[in-house]
Amino acid sequence: MANTALQADPSHDDAGHHDDHEHHENLAHHFDTYEQQFDAGKLGIWVFLVTEVLFFGGLFCAYALYRNLRPDVFAGSSEFLNTKLGAINTGVLLFSSLTMAWGVRCAQLRQHKMLAGMLAATLSCAAIFLGVKAIEYSHKWSMGLLPAGLYTYDPANPHPAGGPNYLLWICAPFAIGLLFVVGWLIIAKIKKDEFKVRVLMPLTVVFACFFVGVQLGTILESGGEGEHAAGDDHHVVAGADGHAEHGDDHAEGRADEHLEDLDQPNNLAIEKADLAGLEVLAQDQSNPGARDTLEALKRQEAVASGSVLQGDQRPVESPTEKRVTATPKQAGVFFSIYYCMTGVHAIHILAGMGVMIWLLVRATRAEFNENYFGPIDYVGLYWHLVDLIWIYLFPLLYLIGK
Amino acid sequence: MTTGAATAPGGVRDAGFVSDNENYLKNSSGVLSWMFTLDHKRIGIMYLVGILTSFLGGGLLAMVIRYHLMAPGGATTISNDAYNQLFTLHGAIMVFLFIIPSIPAALGNFLVPVMLGAKDVAFPRLNLSSFYLWVGGAIFFVGALLMNGLDTGWTFYTPYSTSTDTSVVMATFGAFILGFSSIFTGLNFIVTINTMRPPGMTWFRMPLFLWATYATSIIQVLATPVLGITLLLLIAENVMHIGIFDPEFNGDPVTYQHFFWFYSHPAVYIMILPAFGIISELISVHSHKGIFGYRFIAYSSIALALLSFLVWGHHMFTSGMSSVTVVIFSALTFTVSVPSAIKVFNWVATMYKGAISLTTPMCYALAFLFLFTIGGLTGLFLGTISTDLHLHDTYFVVAHFHYVMMGGTVVSFVGGLFHWWPKMTGKMFNEAGGRISALIVFVGFNLTFLPQFLLGNQGMPRRYATYDPEFQWLHQLSSIGAFTLGIGLLVAGLVLLHSLYAGRQAPANPWGGATLEWHCTSPPPFYNFKHAPVVGDPYEFANVHYDEATDNYVFTELPRTLVPEEPVKTPTPAGGQS
Numbered sequence: 001m002a003n004t005a006l007q008a009d010p011s012h013d014d015a016g017h018h019d020d021h022e023h024h025e026n027l028a029h030h031f032d033t034y035e036q037q038f039d040a041g042k043l044g045i046w047v048f049l050v051t052e053v054l055f056f057g058g059l060f061c062a063y064a065l066y067r068n069l070r071p072d073v074f075a076g077s078s079e080f081l082n083t084k085l086g087a088i089n090t091g092v093l094l095f096s097s098l099t100m101a102w103g104v105r106c107a108q109l110r111q112h113k114m115l116a117g118m119l120a121a122t123l124s125c126a127a128i129f130l131g132v133k134a135i136e137y138s139h140k141w142s143m144g145l146l147p148a149g150l151y152t153y154d155p156a157n158p159h160p161a162g163g164p165n166y167l168l169w170i171c172a173p174f175a176i177g178l179l180f181v182v183g184w185l186i187i188a189k190i191k192k193d194e195f196k197v198r199v200l201m202p203l204t205v206v207f208a209c210f211f212v213g214v215q216l217g218t219i220l221e222s223g224g225e226g227e228h229a230a231g232d233d234h235h236v237v238a239g240a241d242g243h244a245e246h247g248d249d250h251a252e253g254r255a256d257e258h259l260e261d262l263d264q265p266n267n268l269a270i271e272k273a274d275l276a277g278l279e280v281l282a283q284d285q286s287n288p289g290a291r292d293t294l295e296a297l298k299r300q301e302a303v304a305s306g307s308v309l310q311g312d313q314r315p316v317e318s319p320t321e322k323r324v325t326a327t328p329k330q331a332g333v334f335f336s337i338y339y340c341m342t343g344v345h346a347i348h349i350l351a352g353m354g355v356m357i358w359l360l361v362r363a364t365r366a367e368f369n370e371n372y373f374g375p376i377d378y379v380g381l382y383w384h385l386v387d388l389i390w391i392y393l394f395p396l397l398y399l400i401g402k
Numbered sequence: 403m404t405t406g407a408a409t410a411p412g413g414v415r416d417a418g419f420v421s422d423n424e425n426y427l428k429n430s431s432g433v434l435s436w437m438f439t440l441d442h443k444r445i446g447i448m449y450l451v452g453i454l455t456s457f458l459g460g461g462l463l464a465m466v467i468r469y470h471l472m473a474p475g476g477a478t479t480i481s482n483d484a485y486n487q488l489f490t491l492h493g494a495i496m497v498f499l500f501i502i503p504s505i506p507a508a509l510g511n512f513l514v515p516v517m518l519g520a521k522d523v524a525f526p527r528l529n530l531s532s533f534y535l536w537v538g539g540a541i542f543f544v545g546a547l548l549m550n551g552l553d554t555g556w557t558f559y560t561p562y563s564t565s566t567d568t569s570v571v572m573a574t575f576g577a578f579i580l581g582f583s584s585i586f587t588g589l590n591f592i593v594t595i596n597t598m599r600p601p602g603m604t605w606f607r608m609p610l611f612l613w614a615t616y617a618t619s620i621i622q623v624l625a626t627p628v629l630g631i632t633l634l635l636l637i638a639e640n641v642m643h644i645g646i647f648d649p650e651f652n653g654d655p656v657t658y659q660h661f662f663w664f665y666s667h668p669a670v671y672i673m674i675l676p677a678f679g680i681i682s683e684l685i686s687v688h689s690h691k692g693i694f695g696y697r698f699i700a701y702s703s704i705a706l707a708l709l710s711f712l713v714w715g716h717h718m719f720t721s722g723m724s725s726v727t728v729v730i731f732s733a734l735t736f737t738v739s740v741p742s743a744i745k746v747f748n749w750v751a752t753m754y755k756g757a758i759s760l761t762t763p764m765c766y767a768l769a770f771l772f773l774f775t776i777g778g779l780t781g782l783f784l785g786t787i788s789t790d791l792h793l794h795d796t797y798f799v800v801a802h803f804h805y806v807m808m809g810g811t812v813v814s815f816v817g818g819l820f821h822w823w824p825k826m827t828g829k830m831f832n833e834a835g836g837r838i839s840a841l842i843v844f845v846g847f848n849l850t851f852l853p854q855f856l857l858g859n860q861g862m863p864r865r866y867a868t869y870d871p872e873f874q875w876l877h878q879l880s881s882i883g884a885f886t887l888g889i890g891l892l893v894a895g896l897v898l899l900h901s902l903y904a905g906r907q908a909p910a911n912p913w914g915g916a917t918l919e920w921h922c923t924s925p926p927p928f929y930n931f932k933h934a935p936v937v938g939d940p941y942e943f944a945n946v947h948y949d950e951a952t953d954n955y956v957f958t959e960l961p962r963t964l965v966p967e968e969p970v971k972t973p974t975p976a977g978g979q980s
Contacts, residue, residue, distance in 0.1 A: 030521035030598075040524040040597040047589045051627040058631030058661060062646055065657060148651040149643020333652060336644030340635065 026372040034371045045378040049385050052348075056389055059341050063396060066333050077334035078401035080145055084220045085136055086398040089129050090390060092213075096125030097387045100380045107373035112366040115376070119360045120202030122383065124209040126353050130174075131213020133346055135221050138166035140335070147339055148332025171214065178207035198364050203357065338397055345393060348386045355379050415957040416949070417910035420923035425828070429928050440526035441928055445533050446512030447826065450819075452536060453508055454895075456499035457812075461888060463492040468850075468884035474871045485867035486553035487568070493556035494573065498580050499540055501807060502669060504815050505676035506622070507536070507587050510615050512826060514591055516919040516926060517609050519600040519935045524593040528586050535583035542576025545569070555865065557666070560647040560658045564639050571640050578633040581626045584672070588622030591615055602937035609917045609940040610699050614679025617703040621668045621675070621710060629665035632658070656721050663714035670806075671710040675703055677811040678745055680818035681767050685749045687821070687915040688764035689756030692941035695748040702741035709738050716785055720794050728787055735785035742778055746771065761913065762836030766817025769844040773809025777802060780855065795865075798858025801851045809847055816843070816894055823898060824908030828925040831901035839897055842890030849883025909954035914946050921957070 031037040067074045103118035142163055144152030154160070181203045188196035359379055362368070368376060422428050426443045436444055467488050470478045480488070515523055523529050546552050546569035554563040554570060558577075563570045595616050599608070636658070638644045645651030647658040678699075686693040693699065715723060715731030723731075749771060758764065780802045783789045793799060817840075824830055853876040858864075862873050869877065911920040917940045922931055938945075949956045 028526075030515075030524075030526070036597060040593050043596055044525060044528075044589060044593045047592055047623055051585050051589070051623055054624060055627035055631050058628050058635070061661075062635065062657070065654075066646070147638070147642045148645025148653075149648075333645045336638075336646060340638060340644065344631075344634070 026367070038374050038377075041374040041378055045381050049381060052382075052385055056341075056344070059337070059344065060392070060396075063337050063341065066337060067400075070333065073331050074334050075401040077145075077331050077338075078397065078399070080140065080143075081338070081398045082136065082221055083398050085132050085217055086394050088216065088220065089132050090394050092125045092128050092132075093387045093390050096122045096129075097384050099125065100383045104373065104376050104380050107363070107368040107376040108370050110366075110369050112363060112368070115363045115368065116198070116202065116360060119356055119363055120205060123202070123206040123353055123356050123360070126349050126356075127174075127206050127209035128213035128216065129349060130346065131210045131215075132217040132220075133342070134167060134170040134210075134214055135217030138170060139221060141166045145335050146332070147336040151332035151335065153331070167214070171211070174207060174210045178204070178211075181207055195364065199361055202360060206353075341393055341397070345386065345389055348389075352379070352383055352386055355382075414949075415921075416952070416954065417921060417923045419907065419910075420828070420925060420927050424927035424929075425925055426928040427828070427925055438530070440522070440530055442511050442515050442523050442526065442529060443826075443926065443928075445529055446508055446510075448533055449503060449508040449511060449536070450826075452533075452540065453500050453504050456495055456540065457504075460492050460495040460500055461891070463488055463495070465884060465888055467492060468881040470867065471869070471877045472881050474869050474874050474877075476868055480867070482867040483553065486865070487551040489865055490552045490555050491547060494552065494577075495543065496807075497556050497669075497673075498577050499536075499543060501673045501811055502580070502584055503536060503587070504673075504811065505680065505818065506591070506615060506618050506672070507532075507583075509680070509815070509818055509822065510587070510591065510618075510676060513611060513822065513919060514594055514615055515598070516825075516922065516930055517612055517917055518594065518598055518603065519918045519921075519931055519937065520594065520598040521930055523590045524598060525590050529590055532583040532586035532590070535579050535586070539576045539578075539580035539583060542572055542579060546573035546576065557662060558633075558636060559662075560636070560639065560653070560655045561649050563636065564643075564648045564650075571637050574633045574636050574640075578630055578637070581630045581633070584622050585626045585630075588619035588626070591619040592623065595619075600934045600937055606697065606700065607937060607939060608700075610682035610693060610696070610703075611676075611679035611917075613700040614675050614677075614682070614703050617707040618672050618675045618679075620704075620707045621672050625665045625668035625672075625711070628661065629669070632661040632665065635661075656718070656723070659718050659721055660714070663717045664711075667714035667717060668707075668710040670803075671706055673807055673811045675706060677770070677814035678703060680814045680821070681749060681770055682745075683915070683917070684763050684767040684814075684817055684821055685752050686941050687913050688761055688767070689753050689758045690914055690943050690946075691752060691756035692939070692943060693748070694751035694754075695744070696941065698744050699748050702744045705741040706738065709734070709741070713738060716790075719787055719790050732785055732787050736782070739778065739782065746775060746778075759913075760837070761820075762831070762833060762840060763817045763821035763913070765837050765840035766813055766820065766843075769840060769847075770810060770814045770817065772844075773805055773813060773847060777805030777809055780805065793858055795863055796858035797854040797862045797864055800864045801854035801858060804851050804854075809851070813843065813847075816891070819898070820894075821913065822919070823901070824912050825919055825924045825926070827902060827905075828908050828923075829901045829905030830908045830912060831897050831905055835893065835897035835900070839890050839894035842893060843887060844890075846883050846886030846888070846890050850880050850887050851883070853877075853880045853883070909952060911946070911955040911957075912953075914943065914948065914955035916940055916943055916946055916957075920955070 027034055027037055031040065099118045099121040103115050103122065106112075106115035106118055140146075142160075143158055144154065144160065146152065152160075181200055185197065185200040185204055188200055356379060359375060362375070426441055427447075436448065439445065466478070466480070467485070470476050470480050470485060470488075476485070511523070511529065515521065549572060550568045552568050552570065552573045554566060554568070558570060558574055563574075595608070595612055635644065635646055639647050639653070643651050645653045647653045647655060649655055682693055682699055713731060713735045715727060716735045719728050719732070780798070784793060784799060784802060820831065820836055857873055857876050857880070860873070862869055862876075908924040910923050912924070913920075916938070918931075918935050918937070919926075921935045945958045946955050947958055948954075
């Protein structure tokens, strides 16, 4: 790195910039003006956002494809998602976009403290979002509402006892982070390191906000229409309540009705006549292709009817029994897409938080001014895109069954 | 031999030689000064070393494959499973580690800012990080190789890639990381070309290499994210069976093919478009004549970039798409041939009545023209549905894409490497050695891949470890050609390496080019240009004159006139350094 610093100096000399060096401390050596630097960054972030849109575009494409193929699965599975939590998160993210945009304004006006506050507010909203998401994820995981290959949801026993406490695992890194920040803050206070205190105070709030989100999610997931609100706090956290007696069992009941329809025999793709024809062809020793096709079709049929499960072979049940108890494996695809989309979105939230913590440090150093506010602006644009993607995810995932 | 020193009115401009403390290769030393450099030229050199190492690795795998195919039952003791791994790794290494980054990341990194008269790319840190992303991706590939290998073919088709025991997750994660490397390089070039052009360099005064790089960057930015999400879904499919691509969980393998080719067909143009850019420079400079049809070549690059997004389905004619879709994709595929043909005709027209110097870069450019034309024309057979059904997954396809990828991209990459080698290293290579390498490569290449067209047409399927005895003589011919080709590339490599310690010092403008990189010294100083250079027509050779005293081309100022006068007599070529 020393090398590059060395390189920068002579070039400034040559360009006659040396006198202005104090003024130009945030102007990279290969740019002529602040304007050029800002334009380059702005174009760069927009092109990056284009790649982000295409990245999510693949997921939206998969969503459109499978929703088109299995509309009932999507409508039914969507009932499992708690609209209240989704709506709260939508509001939180929208508000964070406001504080972010406000932050850009603060940077331009040299309101350094206000800027740090706005960044901290944005970060706190992001933490609340993740806290609510942690409740949603852990609740679904404990119910077995997982991607297709791991899907174990059983309508007869929607809340199986035992299993790991997922919420604890999700919360652990944030709890450790909170302890770390608080510890560091105390040390900084003792050492009277003013700068560190000014950075770590808002960060403590941010980490604490994650648990505010968790609490909010817990209340909304269990409260509202449920009569057993008192015990539900424990239930969601521990995932040990065997009965479907909590708030969202209405929703789950509706979801089960939808999904039961999927097990009708006519849902199987194979025509009996085709099978018979293939069986004749497969008799012929010289026709391995037909034999392979036949085996594949039979396997597909077995999979589609739910009688073959990954890992464990369940005994084949009669159709009437199956309608009541069998797990519609196809429902897994909704949760596959749900986890892929919201998961990738959550990773973007985390990445955005990382970058914003860096900006918070720089804002506390009062680095931004009317000439140099690019980084705030660029991260703001990124943050609006992350917000925007959630605005699409919310109706597409939460509201389609309503 | 030449018309002699500059006689035109006005001053003579020549950059002269660079001093050691300004030379970008020597201005700081030590491993760390390279590892943490933000200088686009050094990053380009690091890319060059990396991708040439990958090329060597992928090439050696190809040699083993061709040796194995000398006999119908296999000439070596390699098992059929091991053979699957060989061709998979050959393809994956060549595509992901070599060809995609070859021209844009290595030559492009070096040339784009210099051609723009800029000091660096717009985001030097991002540039360095994309190099390290490339390294990270390469480590994952090597890791996959060392663990369980990879035998899915470079396309990772499901359902095989979700059921095989080989290291699919590791390799796909490597490709995912390489994708980000590619995206960031493309993003950097788009922003650099948009915002850092010097005053006077309008879009239509840019060298065509920049146009090609720009078009390539558009594809990198638009297509690669789709590959990223596809590979991410494939990893998820392997790890937790999300049932999107895996038929065992009600997924659809053809969806995977659509997703994959939506990236990977445009990726073909990531590979070939920068090669077009190189050829435009090479043919014009070494013919000492302005490029013919500048605007058409520029527009056709953009047209190819856009059309490349509409034709991915032609990889899947036999995958069970609806017949209407197949017909539409076939029709769209033919539109690609229009801009490609425009380029070839313009290059040929550029040479017409030019003063052609048969230097090493020009020899490679001529080889490119011949090989790419064959590659392009055989593509028509594969775009036509009826013939494709016969030729699909045969050696015809193998021969076709090697003619385009290797005969096109690799040959032009090597030609470009010879062309800009004096600029990059400051050393002149041995001309005779270079020309001999071009000849061996050309002969070896055709000997390798022409027989494969015949093999494919006779029904020899690709990716088979063994074959019927009737195919043996063609396979042997192809293998002999492959070894010849390998020797040719080895000779080229040795000529270049030899120049590093025995080559004479390169002048600023050894070929007589008019683009901005020839205005600075060879090798350029770390800041590229002290003062923003004067921007003129990149293909105006009237003020480029051969100076016999220094065996160099110099720039002379032309009196400015409003009306074009009699065309200034182009100086006859230097005739190389022979």
